[in-house]
């Protein structure tokens with residue numbers, strides 16, 4: 001699997017499954033608002049840009065950026081932001097997670113969903129995130145847990161309120177989840193490739209938490 005998702009897969013990804021995660025993106029945006037985080041927010045591996053769109057809707061004093069290596073994903077993201085009426089509040093750039101182009105110590109929050117498992121060089125990405133974050137800034141990186149239990153999967157779908165948005169029976173999606181390209185087994189995030197890269201990175205403060213069908217990696221720059 002190549003790192004970036006090019007055309008025409010970008011178009012399929014926009015239609016399904018990215019769209020059904022809109023409620024998840026809304027929850028993350030509300031969380032950012034409730035934590036009173038504002039300023040410069042960057043979504044890494046933004047895909048069709050729905051997370052920056054939801055953040056722009058919720059968080060008034062934020063300038064939201066989305067970066068992705070895929071030219072067509074960035075095109076779709078710009079279209080989605082225009083359609084949502086927040087085109088002037090979000091900015092999308094074709095950049096890689098290893099070289100985002102932002103200034104040192106310039107970003108208040110880095111966010112990412114479903115992209116960590118795409119990274120061939122996670123250590124480089126974590127150190128790039130460290131470089132661009134302001135001191136005291138955080139990164140919230142979410143990815144899939146391929147080995148979550150059936151009960152955890154079902155609880156996540158219920159918690160996100162997306163039962164009706166899924167066009168296939170949940171039992172089918174639940175069985176596919178462990179086989180498709182959605183993340184890693186939990187131990188990869190703790191002690192495997194990703195956990196190792198976090199420990200080797202410039203971040204001294206971090207937390208890795210299993211949350212149902214997802215993993216949440218929180219990195220903090222002191």
Ligand SMILES: C[S@@+](CC[C@H](N)C(=O)[O-])C[C@H]1O[C@@H](n2cnc3c(N)ncnc32)[C@H](O)[C@@H]1O
Nearest residue numbers: 003004005045047068069070096097113114118
């Ligand atoms: C599975 S999609 C997730 C998209 C979106 N964040 C979501 O949650 O639906 C992963 C995205 O990361 C992008 N990507 C993969 N490796 C990347 C890298 N090294 N730098 C920037 N973007 C990358 C891909 O092009 C793709 O759009």
